[in-house]
Amino acid sequence: MLEASLLFCFLLPLLFLLFKTFLTNSDAKSQPKSYPFIGNYLSLYTNHHRLTQWTSDAIHNSPNFAFFLRRPFGQTRLFTGNPAVVQHILKTKFSTYQKGDIFRSTLFDLLGDGIFNVDGEEWKFQRQLSSHEFNTKSLRHFVEHVVDDEVNKRLIPILTTATANDTVLDLQDILQRFALDNICRIAFGYDPAYLTPSLPQAKFAVAFEDAVRISSERFRMITPLLWKFKRFFNIGSEKRLKEAVSEIRQFTMKILNEKKQELAIQPVDLLSRFLNSGHLDENLITDIVISFILAGRDTTSAALTWFFWLLYKNPAIESEVVKEIKEKSDSPIYDEVKDMVYTHASLYESMRLYPPVPVDSKQANADDVLPDGTIVKKGMMVSYHPYAMGRMESIWGENWMEFRPDRWLEKDETSEKKKFRARDPYIYPVFQAGPRICLGKDMAFLQMKRVVAGVLRQFKVVPAVDDGGEPVFVAALTSKMKGGFPVKIKKRNDD
Numbered sequence: 016m017l018e019a020s021l022l023f024c025f026l027l028p029l030l031f032l033l034f035k036t037f038l039t040n041s042d043a044k045s046q047p048k049s050y051p052f053i054g055n056y057l058s059l060y061t062n063h064h065r066l067t068q069w070t071s072d073a074i075h076n077s078p079n080f081a082f083f084l085r086r087p088f089g090q091t092r093l094f095t096g097n098p099a100v101v102q103h104i105l106k107t108k109f110s111t112y113q114k115g116d117i118f119r120s121t122l123f124d125l126l127g128d129g130i131f132n133v134d135g136e137e138w139k140f141q142r143q144l145s146s147h148e149f150n151t152k153s154l155r156h157f158v159e160h161v162v163d164d165e166v167n168k169r170l171i172p173i174l175t176t177a178t179a180n181d182t183v184l185d186l187q188d189i190l191q192r193f194a195l196d197n198i199c200r201i202a203f204g205y206d207p208a209y210l211t212p213s214l215p216q217a218k219f220a221v222a223f224e225d226a227v228r229i230s231s232e233r234f235r236m237i238t239p240l241l242w243k244f245k246r247f248f249n250i251g252s253e254k255r256l257k258e259a260v261s262e263i264r265q266f267t268m269k270i271l272n273e274k275k276q277e278l279a280i281q282p283v284d285l286l287s288r289f290l291n292s293g294h295l296d297e298n299l300i301t302d303i304v305i306s307f308i309l310a311g312r313d314t315t316s317a318a319l320t321w322f323f324w325l326l327y328k329n330p331a332i333e334s335e336v337v338k339e340i341k342e343k344s345d346s347p348i349y350d351e352v353k354d355m356v357y358t359h360a361s362l363y364e365s366m367r368l369y370p371p372v373p374v375d376s377k378q379a380n381a382d383d384v385l386p387d388g389t390i391v392k393k394g395m396m397v398s399y400h401p402y403a404m405g406r407m408e409s410i411w412g413e414n415w416m417e418f419r420p421d422r423w424l425e426k427d428e429t430s431e432k433k434k435f436r437a438r439d440p441y442i443y444p445v446f447q448a449g450p451r452i453c454l455g456k457d458m459a460f461l462q463m464k465r466v467v468a469g470v471l472r473q474f475k476v477v478p479a480v481d482d483g484g485e486p487v488f489v490a491a492l493t494s495k496m497k498g499g500f501p502v503k504i505k506k507r508n509d510d
Contacts, residue, residue: 046082047073054085056237066235067373067490070094071403079387080407087237092376092396096403098410099386102441104377104397106449115378117396121239122492124246124260125230128299129306141303142454144292148202148285149454155349158461161200163348165193166469169210174474176212177504183479185499186323188214190316190466195220197462198311202285203304204277205270222262227309229256231491267304271297313493314371315459319466320500321369322362323476324486325418332420333471336361337507340468352464356435360423362463363435363443367411368418370445373402373490401445402490410442475505 047058047069062069073082074096081095095101104112113134126132130141147153170193177184192210199205209217229252233242245253274286285307289300326333336358343351376398383391391397408415411422427434440448446456453459470476479501487497 046076047084049083049085053087054090056087059084059086059237063235067402067488067494070374070398071096071400071406074400074403075407079389080403080409081387081389090238091392092398093389093391094374094398094400094403095385095389096400096407097385097387098404098439098441100389101399101404101444101448103386104399105441105444105447105451108383109450111379111381111383112377112397113380115380115394115396117239117378118376121233122230124256125226125263126306126309127302129302129304131306131309132302138451142451144288145285145307145454147288149458153201154458154461157197157201157458158352158465159348161197162462162465165196165200165210166465169193169196170466171469171473173210173212173214174470174504178474178506181503183501183503186476186502187316187320187496187500190319191312192220193466194316194462195308195312198308199270201458202307202311203270204274204284204286218262219266222259222266223308223312225255226259226263227313227493228491229253229259263305264301267301267308268297270304271300309492310455315462317371317494318362318366318369318459319463320496321494322365322463322467323470323502324478324496324500325365325368326361326471327476327478327481329418332361332418335420336467337471340472343468344472348465349461351468352461355464355468356424356433357420358464358467359435359460360420362460362467363423364418364420366445367405367443369488369494370401370405371493372445373488373494374398374400375444375447399444401443404442404444471507473507475507477503477505479503 047055049055050057058069059066070082070084073084074080074094076082080097081093081100084092084094086092114132115134119132122132128137130138130145133141170189173184173189176182189210192214195209196207199207207217207219209215209220232252233239236242242253245251246257249257270286274290277287286300286304289303326336339355339357343354346354376396379391379393379395379397382393385391404410406415423436423438424433425436440446440452446453486500489495489497
């Protein structure tokens with residue numbers, strides 16, 4: 016069976032060549048073509064470099080904003096952008112739609128039993144214990160001591176040097192380093208000092224990047240037999256994944272061992288809570304650390320990368336953000352970032368167009384019928400699509416393609432100012448919704464607004480190359496700009 020499957024996979028590119036003329040001439044507005052046995056493989060092959068955009072287009076071209084992706088060997092996955100369906104799977108039938116075996120097994124080598132890869136009681140325990148880290152007192156400490164310190168002592172000096180020397184920086188890399196330092200300091204009481212003037216190529220950071228990329232590529236393979244075959248024989252990308260995960264676990268074990276020695280002195284952070292809970296299994300604690308590094312490093316840095324690009328492309332909006340920053344400059348740090356309403360709306364709008372997690376998936380543990388009448392069979396993957404939903408004219412209107420923070424604002428009846436107006440989370444599921452809604456949402460916004468204020472108060476961020484086009488959006492477990500975001504930092508001379 017394995018040999019036949021591998022032979023079939025080698026023959027598929029030849030089948031693609033036979034259908035190439037048909038694919039080139041097919042109607043771009045039609046649904047992906049499915050064929051016996053091979054399913055949608057030909058369309059997948061053609062669009063492998065833009066799967067997020069391709070699945071988004073397929074959703075938009077469907078009357079009920081959903082389509083079935085059929086892979087070879089009978090694997091079927093439903094993609095949806097229907098808000099009623101999103102609410103159904105994330106809230107109404109929460110117990111029916113879980114992470115499931117497919118998601119769990121695919122990411123287990125990296126995430127293990129961490130919070131993003133478990134269901135049921137284990138998930139509830141980790142979430143309940145983690146929630147204590149996101150109260151107002153913790154958030155204030157995070158912004159005033161951790162983030163502000165990282166901004167003033169590391170980020171700003173690096174940008175100042177780049178301005179003086181007229182050098183090019185990869186802002187995506189800088190922001191990832193910034194976020195990694197922050198999440199390690201606040202959650203684990205450990206400072207990796209990754210954002211320093213030398214911009215060190217730490218083994219852990221390189222390994223983490225490789226592990227996330229390879230793990231996400233498993234989902235795109237025509238059959239899981241391929242990556243399982245490579246893992247069994249320890250070859251190719253799976254060999255690198257094994258090496259990368261080993262390096263990551265060495266790093267996390269170092270954090271864990273240092274924290275155990277400090278427990279009697281300062282048991283105040285997230286890692287301390289888990290160690291004190293009685294869950295002292297080192298593998299589980301390591302899985303938890305890795306999951307929180309993934310969440311803290313990749314999502315906020317992705318959101319900020321696209322935000323700075325959108326501000327450059329929309330100078331009038333950048334001016335409004337800078338105006339708000341200057342108006343709040345005399346406020347205490349926590350109050351400053353908390354009250355940056357226009358910037359808050361701008362970040363929401365940026366993530367509407369470029370969500371850090373463009374697609375998320377659940378697995379049905381029972382047969383079900385969705386609100387739009389779609390029949391879901393037990394074991395089927397159901398994926399909701401924030402990227403597609405952020406581009407729906409039916410939700411956002413004819414100007415959906417425009418970057419307009421005002422769509423998130425309304426007049427405050429008690430004052431002349433505008434206030435932020437949240438949308439239904441099932442229309443805007445960028446932070447998930449329902450019981451698994453993102454715990455770190457408020458922390459992420461405070462961090463992002465502090466970075467925006469710190470940077471734009473002094474500098475302008477200018478792409479090193481502006482060809483008038485849009486950076487290439489690529490998605491692993493989180494979204495990124497392909498090739499990074501090379502920029503020059505200019506001194507702000509605004510009045």
